[in-house]
Amino acid sequence: MKNVIIIGSLLVFTATTTFAQDEMVYNEPAGFILHKTSKAQREENRLIKREKAAITPNYMTAQQFMVDFPKATNVNWKRTTFEEASFTLNGKEMKAFYDFTNTLIGTTTPASFSDLPASAQKEIEKYYKDYTPQTVILFDDNEYNNSDMILYGNSFEDEDNYFVELTNNNKTIVLQVNMEGLVSYFKDISYSNVK
Structure with missing residues (x-):
């Protein structure tokens, strides 16, 4: 029992x-x-x-950002190929890009068509007369970092460049303009969501 x-x-x-x-x-x-x-x-x-991970930077990157841009306000982060900070500095909207070693690759700032070198403006008006300039951004390279930058889904060599979006009906293309005024075709973004 x-x-x-x-x-x-x-x-x-x-x-x-x-x-x-x-x-x-x-x-x-x-x-x-x-x-x-x-x-x-x-x-x-x-x-x-x-x-949360997509909008939270690496601790070391955030610290380096505060050293690089101590007066930045309205800082928002996102992770793509690089860690990207959108912020305001001295009244200008900017973006800063950091590589996997927490080093600044470069910054982008909005620009206008009139900011382009005069020779580039003439060439664009001549060869792309059916297009209307939309957005112009200036990429300012960090000369101390050799990482190539990626914009609009394309990689390009380290150097300061303007990127000009032009539209014609349903077609949107991007031109790359270096500081000497040399204009080159960069990408067709008509059907792309990459910016």
Whole structure:
């Protein structure tokens, strides 16, 4: 009779423990019980973590940014190929790009068509007369960093350049203009979401 009671008690204990494991997990290192999360909850947690990682810079990059731009305001981060900070400095909207070694690659600032070298303006007006200039940005390279920059999904050599978006009906192209006024075709972004 004792054996039946002991075996019965063990079965009840085993069943209770088995079913309890579906509900809770004992976290031995921390010494407390955590509730198991559903698959949907775990996926949502992963998504939140990815979104947070996409807008949170590496600690060392953030520290270097504060050294490079101590008076920057309205700073927002995102991770693409590089770590990118959008910010305001002395009333100008800017972007700074950092490589995997936390070193500044360069910055972009909005510019206007009239900021381009005169020879480049004439060449664009002559050869692209059916196009209308839209956006012009100036990429200012950090000469102390040899990392190539990527804009509009294309890589280019380290040097200061203007990038001019031109539109003609449904077509949008980007021209690259160096500081001496040399104009070159860079990319067709008509159907691209890469900027």
